[in-house]
Structure formats: structure tokens, C-alpha cells
Amino acid sequence: MELFRSEEMQLCQLMIPAEAARDTIAALGEVGMLQFKDLNADRTAFQRTYANQIKRCDEMARQLRFFTSEVEKAGILVAPRLSAGQGLMEFDALEQKLGQLESELLELNANSDRLHRSHNELLELQLVLERAGTFFEDARSSADRAQRESATAAYADSTRTPDIGAPLLESAQAFEPKAVQLGFVAGTIPVEKLAAFERLLFRATRGNMFLKFTPVGSVADPATGERVEKAVFVVFFAGERARQKILKICEAFSANRYPFPDDISRQRQMNAEVNGRLRELHTTLEAGDRLREGVLQAISLNLEAWSIQVRREKGIYHTLNKLSVDVTRKVLVAEAWVPVAAKARVQDALRTAAARAASPVGTVFQPLVTYEQPPTFFQTSNKTSAFQDIVDAYGIARYREANPAVFSIVTFPFLFAVMFGDIGHGIIMLMFALLLVIRERKLAKQDLGDILGMMFGGRYVILLMAIFSIFTGMIYNEMFSVVTTWFGRTRFACATDHTLTDPVTIMMNPDSCPSAFSTGLEMTTRGTPFAFGVDPAWHGTRTELSFLNSMKMKMSIVLGVVQMNAGIILSYFNQRYFADSLSTLCEFIPQMIFLNGMFGYLCVLILMKWATGSTADLYHTLIYMFLSPGDVDCGGKCPENKMFAGQAGLQVFLLLMCFISVPWMLLPKPLILKKRHEARSQRSASYGLLQPDDNAYRFQRFTDEESVSGESAVVGSSRHGASAAGHGGGHEEEFEFGEVMVHQMIHTIEFVLGAISNTASYLRLWALSLAHSQLSAVFYDRLLMGSIRGGGSPIAIFIAFFVFTCATIGVLLVMESLSAFLHALRLHWVEFNNKFYHGDGYQFMPFSFEVIDKEPL
């Protein structure tokens, strides 16, 4: 079964003739089943053989990114690649073409920018002409008016020179007009800077200036191209120094100045000129834009294909950099991990590549012997990949160890469902999951965003979770917290009158069965309970919780002990596979004894109590098993605690076995390993024949810190394949007794303490299922039923239903399901995996075009 243990891997050596190197690697990239080892790891990126080519690829990638951003800015859609051979070009030819296109595009962009800038400047000039023109118009008309007034009023005052500038000053009448020529500066400035501009001008010229401005709305700024709120201003000043200062201040505030002629006829002429130039510019701009768009369209057709090609080239050169060059410089040597099952495909690809490159010599492909740990590779289908990802998130499996994903595919949704059991919620979740699964193909092509993308990736997980939730909902007998009677009639009836079996009828007529409200309903068929699930009579009673809590807590413990035993048994399978009988004797057996001696025995007691209806107090039994061994019925005072004959003796025996198993877990293994190491080093000190069991394919369970060497393992044919433990290929014998002992002690303490804490941890199954059912009951009772109880007006019911729906979806379906997901995940990762899973492997990451094509540029 391929999912149970990772694929068999083999380290192979390839000797590729230099002229066929690139084509061979490209062909291998198509196959996508080789993970190349980096043989030049000691060299930096710049010292490698193909560093230059990679630089060229990077340059091309940058150009392609530039094209992509330009195309997107222009709003053109990038067409997907039509065929594999589309736009395929030689590397050098592609480089040249991309360079050419880039310079063309840059030139077009620069021209377009320049034209736009002139266009905006002309627009501004037009505005200035218009507005400043009106200033002067107003001024002139008021000057005329003032002159007429002053002429009529102060007839005799003929010293006043009718200056066109004068009436602009507010208090013109009272002022002594000086015979000074006023200069002015006209331009535009962003509105927000206007106040500061005015202040600074005032201070700089000591008040000897006059600023008139009017806002003109939103205009495209020539420098930046963005639309800014601007105002046209005219500054009047006297003197050359003031002029210099004002010019500098205008520059500082990035106000655009425009030459504004005094004359009205010259103004009109300028206006006409500007309009003419604007029209010309328009046509030029349009032509330029059309040309640019044409170039971008042509680029966008091939953009996708070129991106893929450049990415692939880069990948090929990176891989080529990992190969080592032979002394003769005619052959490149590669070392790669390949799955044994894919070797045939790789050899085919090598043959076709050699034929295509027309090289006289083919590639040599031969296996290598190594002690290194191979990478882990699981062949997953699109249905199982989500589960494997969940396991991998905890840790990549060690090479060929048992993969918990095989069981997690079922147990993870199952434990989720134990915490989430409700038929109605399960059905809604099922509908959502079916939606994702049925429209799989369409949704896979879309970009769904983070959250929905994650849910889409886990659609099969959600599907299984929903199906199991419906099953556990049927067992808990809850559908949106309402009880169902699908599986028959209740086994409970009124104690005094066995014909009254319907709790609803009894509640409607309380006098028909008063005992139901004091001592409760009686089970009419003791020993033959409701056939499937929880009896519907329990729902809504006062003792419902006390019964269900007891049942669910015991259920959690039983499920927990079963799962933990399964974990320990998986560790046995691992030990058998790697022929590690020492661990079996010194770890598996004492672990089984310890766990089952205490908690397996507890499960047996639970089952016995249920099956016989005994009233024994199991808390008391278990605690006093340790506190006063041999005394089951507290010296005769609690006779109900004795459930079977010989219980005291059995308990003492189990206690003794648990006590023995702790040092059994702790001491023998390190001591035996030490003796083996000494025996080996003694033997290797003298020349002699290798003992038969040295040649056995041995995979010693090794610790995290040190490496215990395996015997001569040979890679290749046997399924005990690649290795002994050596981190980094050494088959040197390093054996630190201190470290091994500490490691074993940590392991033992972890297991012994964990037996209690992990078992108790499974009580979260009870806790979350209680929370779910109570939340669901509260929403139903207070929202839906509350609105009906409190009058029943249709509007109130409508609103209450709406709130009920929001609460159900938001709290129960989203929050509770995330919570149950998380806790089920924790139970798997911690309580299940730490019984057997090492998870210290590394992922198989082949050089594959499929993977590279999906990466961003």
C-alpha cells in the first residue's frame, strides 16, 4: 500500500556528456522525478559554472515582469498559453527579442510621458490665460469706473495718473499713487499650498505685494500626471529684488509659472496659438497611445509562454550548477534521488534526450550505495493529498516509517464528528462540501483568496467531516438540538402506568403521571435499550445532562484508549519492519503493559459496569487501586465496588506489572546497546570475518542526538533499503552512553506521565460535544421557541429566525467547527502521533517543470 510507507528511493549517479547536458536536464525536468543533490555546495552562487546564464535569466525575468506590469496597467488581459510549443525560441534569440521589446517600450513610454506633460502644461496655460485675463478685465473695468468716479468726484485732482494697475489696490482712492511700474507673475499652484504661499510671499516682500487667486478645480499636474486641485494666481510686486524672491518662492512651492502677456490683443493671440497646439497634441497623443497599445497586445500574446520558458531555463541552469564537472570537462556528474518505481521513465527520458542532442555517448545511469537517509515521497491523489498535508504539517515522515495519514483519513473526521454531532449542522456542512467538490474543476482555476482557497484545498476533509457528523448526530439523536424519533419508540414509560410512553403527552397532562416529575420515567425493557443512539425520552429532562455527561466522558476514555493502543501497535509495525527487536522487547511490551494495565483495565471496568448495571464508583475503584491495593470494597463498607470475584487480586497483579514495566522501559535498552557497541568495537579491533548478523539489514532505532550505526546495509534490492541511521552519511560509530541513557529516560518519563495526561486529554471529546449541544439548544430554545412563546407575531418570528440562522452559521458552523477541527487535530498530533511517529524526515522535492510552472516569476 503506497500510502502506508513512503516510496522506495534510490540514490543514482548520472554521467551526462557535456554537449547534451542542457537538453538532458530539460528532459528530466519534464519527467519530474529526480531530486538532485548539490555537489557544489561549498561554492557560492557567483563561483558556479552557469552563474552567467542565471544572471541572463534573471535579467529576462525582470524584463518580463516589466512587460506584465505595463500590460496590466494598460488593462489588456494576458492570454493563457495555447500550446506547449507556442512562442518557443532559442535562449539567445529570446534574450535578444526581449531586450529589443524592452527598449522599444521604454522609448514609447518616455515619448508618451513627454507629450502628456506638454499637454497638461498647455491646458494649464489656457486656464491661466482665461482666469488671469478676467482679473485684468475686472481691474480695467473697475479702473475705468474709478476713474470716472474720481473724475466726477474729485474734478480738480488731475495729478492722479490713470494707472491700469492702481484700482486693483483696494484703498486706491485714499492712496497716493506712485509712478511705479508693477510687475506680475502668473501661474498655477495646488490649492492646499495656497495659504502658506501667500504668507511666505507677504513676509518675503514685507507686505509689498498683492496676490489674487481663484481656484480652477481639478487639473492634471504636468509633473506628476495626477489630478490636483489647483488655483490660478497672479502676484503683483514692485522692484527687481522682489521679483527674484517671488520667483524663488514659486519654485519652492512647485507653482508652475506661465508667461502672461499684458496686452489684451497679445492675450487673444496666445489663446489661439494654445488652442491650435492642443489640437495637434491630441492627435499625436492618440496616435502614440495606439502604437503603444499595439506593441503591448503583441507582447501579451506570448507573455505567458515566455514566462514559462524563462522560469524553466532558470531551473535548468540552477540544476546544472549542482552538477560537478568531470576532470576531462567532457562529462557532468550528477547525484540524484529517484523513486525506484520511476526509474524506467527516467531511463526513457535519458535515451530520447541523447537521441535528440545527437551526442555520440548516452548518459550513464547507475545506482550508488549510501548510508544517507533518503527523502520521503508519498504518492497522493487529489483526494488524499489534503490529509497527507495535515500530517506533514506536524512533521515529514521518516523514510519508510508508518504513515499516520492512512488512519487519520478516517479517524480525524470521526473525532471531529464526536465533538460536532448534529444531523442538521452536518447536512449544511455536507451541502457546502458537495458544492466545493462538484465544482472542483472550475474552482481550481480561479483565485479564491486565502480563506476560501484553504477550504477548497480541504474539501474532501470537510466532506468526510460532514458525513461522520451526520452519523454521530443520529447517534446523539440531535437535529438542530431537536430530538428525532427515526429509530423507533422510546423505551421509557410512566412508572405507574406503562401505557403512557409519550413524554409530550405526560407534560401536557401532568396529573396523568405525577411520578414522572419526581422520580422519573422508568425503563420498560431493562437490558434492551433503544436500538440506535440515545433514547429520545432523555431530551429536555432534568437528568438529561447527568446521564449524557457520564456516558460521554466514559465514551471519550474508551475512544482514547483505543486510539492510543492503535498508536503503540503502529510502533510495533515499525519495529518489525526495521527489524528492531530490541525496541519491541524493551519498549513496545512494557508500554502495552503499562497503558493497558491501568487504562485498559479502566475501560474493561467501564464496559462491565454498563453491561451489568452495577453501581460501583469507578473513580473510587481506580484511585484506591493505588492508594490501598488489595482492598476493593473499602474493608466491607462499600460492597457495590466489588464487581467480580478476584478483583482485588487482579488489581494487585496489574499494579505490580505496571511498577515492573517502568524500569523495564528505562534500563535494559541502553545497557544492551552499550554491550553491543563494545562487542562491535572489540571485534573490529581485530581482523576477522564479519559475523553473520553484522550483515543483516539492520535499521537501528536511533536517537535524535547520536547515530548508532547499522551494519553493512546495501542499497538496492531489499525492502529494508537504504539505511542505517547515519546523519550525513557517516558509518562511523559514535555511541555516547550518557546521551542514550538520558534519551531513554526522557522517553520513559514522557510515556508514563503521558499515559495519564493523554488519557485525560481525550475528555475534550466530551467537553466540546457538550458545548455544541448546549449552544445549539440555547439558540433553539431562546430564539426560535422564545419568539413563539412570547406572543407569536409573524414579524417577531421572522426576525427571530433570521437571528437564529446567523447564530447557527456564525457560532455553530464556523466557530464550533473550527474549534472541533483544532482539537481533533491536537488529539492526532499529540496523543496519537507521539506513540510511534518520528517525523524527522525531509520532503522529496524533485526538479519538475510542473512545480516550476506554478511558481511566480
Added chain:
Amino acid sequence: MGFWLGTLVFLIFEALGFGVVHFSGKPRSAKLLNHTLVATTVVCCWLMWGIVYLAQKYPLVRPILQG
């Protein structure tokens, strides 16, 4: 009695599942995986049902209706 009858029903489901996987015409490794999945499912469901069934055989509390 009812417990063993129920267990038999689950065994029948397992047999059906076994048959469906066995004659599904998939490659051997996929069949092994599917057998494991079906068996695990049946065991989990049986455990759940069995626990709830046994817990109700001789309940120590009785349902007391609310007034």
C-alpha cells in the same frame, strides 16, 4: 442479545464494504488503502454505536420531566 445483533449488522456492513472494494477493479495498492479505510470506518462507527448502546442498558439515573 441486542448488542451482538447490532455487532452482526456492522459486520455485514463491513462485508459489503469489503466486497465493493474487492471488486472495484482498482490497482492493488489502491485496494489495500480502501480496505483499510472501510475497516477503520466500520470499527469507529461500531465503537460509537456500541458505547451508546451499552451505556443505556441499565441506566443509573431516570429521566425526570421538567414541570
